[in-house]
Amino acid sequence: MPVIRTFALALVAFIALGSASTIADTPFKVGYIYVGPVDDYGYNYAQNQGRLYVQSHVPGVETTYVENVPENADVDRVMERMIQDGYKMIFATSYGYYGNAKKLAPANTGVIFEHSGGPAAVAPNLGTYWSEVYRAVYLSGVVAGKMTKTGKLGFVAAHPIPQVLNNINAFALGAQSVHPGAQVYVLFTGSWANPAQESAAAHQLVSNGVDVLTDHQDNPIPVARVAEESKAYFVGYEADASKFAPTMWLTGAMFNWGPMEADLVKPAMSGSFKATSVVGNFETGAVQLAPFGPAVPTAVKTMVASLKVKYSKPDAKVFVGPIYDQSGKLVAAAGTPMKPEMIDGMNFFVKGVVGTLH
Amino acid sequence: MQALDLVVTAFAICTPLIYAVIGETIAQRAGVINLGIEGQMLMGAFAGYAAAFAFGNPWLGFLVGGVAGFGMSALFATMALWAGVNQITSGLAIFLLGSGLSAFYGRPFVGSNAPTFPDLGLVKEFNATNIVAILLLAAIVYIFYRTPLGIIVKAVGASADSTFLAGFSPKKIRYAAVLTGGFLSGLGGAALSLGYANSWTEGMTHGMGWIAVALVVVAAWEPLYVLPAVLIYGIASMVALIMQTRGIPISPYLLQTIPYIVALAVMAFFASSKQNAVPRELKKVFAELDF
Numbered sequence: 001m002p003v004i005r006t007f008a009l010a011l012v013a014f015i016a017l018g019s020a021s022t023i024a025d026t027p028f029k030v031g032y033i034y035v036g037p038v039d040d041y042g043y044n045y046a047q048n049q050g051r052l053y054v055q056s057h058v059p060g061v062e063t064t065y066v067e068n069v070p071e072n073a074d075v076d077r078v079m080e081r082m083i084q085d086g087y088k089m090i091f092a093t094s095y096g097y098y099g100n101a102k103k104l105a106p107a108n109t110g111v112i113f114e115h116s117g118g119p120a121a122v123a124p125n126l127g128t129y130w131s132e133v134y135r136a137v138y139l140s141g142v143v144a145g146k147m148t149k150t151g152k153l154g155f156v157a158a159h160p161i162p163q164v165l166n167n168i169n170a171f172a173l174g175a176q177s178v179h180p181g182a183q184v185y186v187l188f189t190g191s192w193a194n195p196a197q198e199s200a201a202a203h204q205l206v207s208n209g210v211d212v213l214t215d216h217q218d219n220p221i222p223v224a225r226v227a228e229e230s231k232a233y234f235v236g237y238e239a240d241a242s243k244f245a246p247t248m249w250l251t252g253a254m255f256n257w258g259p260m261e262a263d264l265v266k267p268a269m270s271g272s273f274k275a276t277s278v279v280g281n282f283e284t285g286a287v288q289l290a291p292f293g294p295a296v297p298t299a300v301k302t303m304v305a306s307l308k309v310k311y312s313k314p315d316a317k318v319f320v321g322p323i324y325d326q327s328g329k330l331v332a333a334a335g336t337p338m339k340p341e342m343i344d345g346m347n348f349f350v351k352g353v354v355g356t357l358h
Numbered sequence: 359m360q361a362l363d364l365v366v367t368a369f370a371i372c373t374p375l376i377y378a379v380i381g382e383t384i385a386q387r388a389g390v391i392n393l394g395i396e397g398q399m400l401m402g403a404f405a406g407y408a409a410a411f412a413f414g415n416p417w418l419g420f421l422v423g424g425v426a427g428f429g430m431s432a433l434f435a436t437m438a439l440w441a442g443v444n445q446i447t448s449g450l451a452i453f454l455l456g457s458g459l460s461a462f463y464g465r466p467f468v469g470s471n472a473p474t475f476p477d478l479g480l481v482k483e484f485n486a487t488n489i490v491a492i493l494l495l496a497a498i499v500y501i502f503y504r505t506p507l508g509i510i511v512k513a514v515g516a517s518a519d520s521t522f523l524a525g526f527s528p529k530k531i532r533y534a535a536v537l538t539g540g541f542l543s544g545l546g547g548a549a550l551s552l553g554y555a556n557s558w559t560e561g562m563t564h565g566m567g568w569i570a571v572a573l574v575v576v577a578a579w580e581p582l583y584v585l586p587a588v589l590i591y592g593i594a595s596m597v598a599l600i601m602q603t604r605g606i607p608i609s610p611y612l613l614q615t616i617p618y619i620v621a622l623a624v625m626a627f628f629a630s631s632k633q634n635a636v637p638r639e640l641k642k643v644f645a646e647l648d649f
Contacts, residue, residue, distance in 0.1 A: 039468040196371070196564065225556040355610075
């Protein structure tokens with residue numbers, strides 16, 4: 001598989017960058033690298049919406065993207081190619097690209113790297129950006145907790161990395177806040193995009209008595225469709241996928257990268273760029289809650305709307321004690337917010353999550 | 359009851375594999391090894407989904423998926439049987455071509471909302487593709503063991519020369535076997551995108567075509583054993599999922615290797631008894647590689 005990926009990649013990079021480099025103007029060239037297809041109605045779709053926003057809102061910018069780049073040395077080649085072609089800024093949008101960006105940044109000081117979700121801005125020309133999307137996931141968990149009858153929620157997840165665990169735990173805490181004792185069954189598929197495995201996992205969760213499904217995969221369609229057919233509610237992630245579960249769609253946490261990325265590109269163009277770790281939230285508009293589906297009663301909508309106001313304030317924490325881990329050990333005392341480094345490096349499940357991490 | 363549940367679910371998951379394994383078994387019994395299945399399945403999955411989207415009908419999509427697999431296998435047959443290119447090389451070429459073409463032309467259909475096969479509400483998540491798989495498998499098992507056609511296909515794989523002397527054309531029979539296999543693997547791909555995963559993404563078979571090649575060996579080249587071989591793999595996959603939902607403290611990454619370990623173990627266990635099962639003409643394919 002890596003072989004074809006590489007071939008396909010080389011071809012795509014060749015065509016995409018080759019055609020871009022023939023343009024005679026000298027716009028500020030910004031390159032985007034995506035781990036999956038941009039039409040996936042999930043992570044890459046949301047990222048590409050950000051790119052389109054930058055393209056149309058920042059004058060003098062020219063953007064290009066290369067999609068389906070696996071998280072391996074292929075990333076280096078795509079980046080190097082972009083650098084050779086005069087790209088001044090590169091958005092490395094997948095978690096696994098961090099190492100590549102870190103490696104190439106020191107040798108290419110004329111190019112600014114921005115990485116989504118990376119742990120820290122470790123070079124003057126390498127910044128990171130992310131959003132506290134788990135705040136929206138918490139609210140979607142509240143909706144799920146309100147709607148479940150069995151008290152069992154299902155979560156189809158790709159990999160046990162901190163961002164995914166943030167979402168699983170936030171979803172569980174949100175649900176438990178309105179439905180004490182609610183359980184979240186987690187199945188890891190081991191892949192950002194393996195539709196057959198995602199379908200199998202979703203079916204398995206439903207047969208375990210789960211009546212609300214959600215996911216953290218690149219592409220929500222397989223899980224959404226199983227939910228619709230099995231008459232289990234569906235909570236989306238990353239983009240509005242309600243058309244794939246028209247009657248069972250509840251809501252979903254969504255990214256809105258555009259304004260945030262525009263704010264990173266502008267200083268890069270004017271030469272005033274300073275590498276930082278930017279984190280967006282409801283207040284900055286980087287995080288949103290998708291429209292509610294037809295099944296959600298007005299009372300729940302009203303409740304979530306007022307919670308959204310509450311959690312738009314940066315000091316209103318989602319991860320606030322008492323929080324117990326899966327084994328019942330206290331990880332944050334009552335009234336104490338969880339330490340930021342514990343959230344950024346999350347490596348445990350909260351109480352009520354059924355699944356295995358390591 | 360739980361055990362029956364497990365078998366039924368495993369069957370539902372593995373339906374695309376049934377099509378592919380039975381198709382490859384037919385080709386290999388005729389003495390042709392086609393390693394292009396992964397590419398054929400991807401083309402079937404893509405073309406099937408695209409056609410269902412275009413025509414608004416999953417049945418039409420399913421058929422087009424089969425035709426796409428047929429087309430890819432025709433290309434393979436042209437290289438391997440007509441031009442005499444080594445079968446292994448030809449198969450790999452079809453795999454690469456199918457992966458690339460489906461990814462390239464499939465782009466507009468990622469995230470599209472094509473009509474797929476609905477659950478029939480009979481058992482579990484069964485849809486039409488599962489039922490068709492059972493019927494096709496039964497028909498092929500019957501043809502293989504109970505009709506002259508089956509005997510001829512087996513004879514070609516055992517000894518092309520003798521079959522030729524008996525008045526048949528081994529080449530024509532091989533073309534037919536390869537094309538039938540291609541059609542079936544295309545159906546398998548379409549069963550994946552239209553029946554099980556209900557979506558299309560690049561590379562969505564994730565190595566299913568290669569598993570199919572391995573399962574032909576596990577099934578000892580006998581159509582009768584295709585179902586048990588596929589079910590062993592499917593049950594192992596299900597067990598890996600179920601163990602996760604039970605919170606068993608084993609890494610999900612390790613659990614995901616279970617199906618492969620089980621398939622390997624079965625092959626190793628029966629390895630010695632299978633020496634005679636290999637269609638003799640297949641050995642020639644590998645002899646060619648022995649410089």
